[in-house]
Amino acid sequence: MAKTSWYQARNGVAEHLVYLNHKADELQKFIDKKKSMIIRGANGKKCPLGGRAKINDIVYFVETGGGMMVTHRAIISNVVEKYKMSPDESAEFIKQYEKELNLSEEQYERWSTKKCLAVYEIANLEKISPFKYNRENNMDDWVITDDINKLR
Numbered sequence: 001m002a003k004t005s006w007y008q009a010r011n012g013v014a015e016h017l018v019y020l021n022h023k024a025d026e027l028q029k030f031i032d033k034k035k036s037m038i039i040r041g042a043n044g045k046k047c048p049l050g051g052r053a054k055i056n057d058i059v060y061f062v063e064t065g066g067g068m069m070v071t072h073r074a075i076i077s078n079v080v081e082k083y084k085m086s087p088d089e090s091a092e093f094i095k096q097y098e099k100e101l102n103l104s105e106e107q108y109e110r111w112s113t114k115k116c117l118a119v120y121e122i123a124n125l126e127k128i129s130p131f132k133y134n135r136e137n138n139m140d141d142w143v144i145t146d147d148i149n150k151l152r
Helices: 026-031 087-096 105-111
Strands: 008-010 013-020 037-042 058-063 069-082 116-132 142-145
Touching: 013 026, 026 058, 026 069, 026 116, 037 105, 058 116, 069 087, 087 105, 087 116
Parallel strands: 013 058
Antiparallel strands: 008 013, 013 142, 037 116, 058 069, 069 116
8 A cells, every 4th residue: 555644744643533423422431431442444445544544643533413523632542454354253353342442232233244444542532622623525434634723
């Protein structure tokens, strides 16, 4: 895979805006230390972020169904990506990280059938001065940028 750097602002570090599922109470689970990983997946030949989310990248969180307010940030402390899995292999992969992911039943059903999965371990969660995400027409649930201020 060709190495891209358009989204890397400082020393190879990117900034990410990541949606957390409000219905599954994901942000509160992170705050309460009942969750330490985020999962993403796809049914194509590669993971949706395809190596673009890396250790030490900064993630900012916005909850689905809310007022598009970004209230917390953290860093990615580990990344594990798996490709070309059967449904059984996907379910087993998720089971390996069951405690860290702390998925709702609905989330488990969504991710357990994906051919490609990635888990992102989150560390150093901190509350920040809230700002509103200017979504415009972007429908992605994970946005990579070289500067989070471009999304305000």
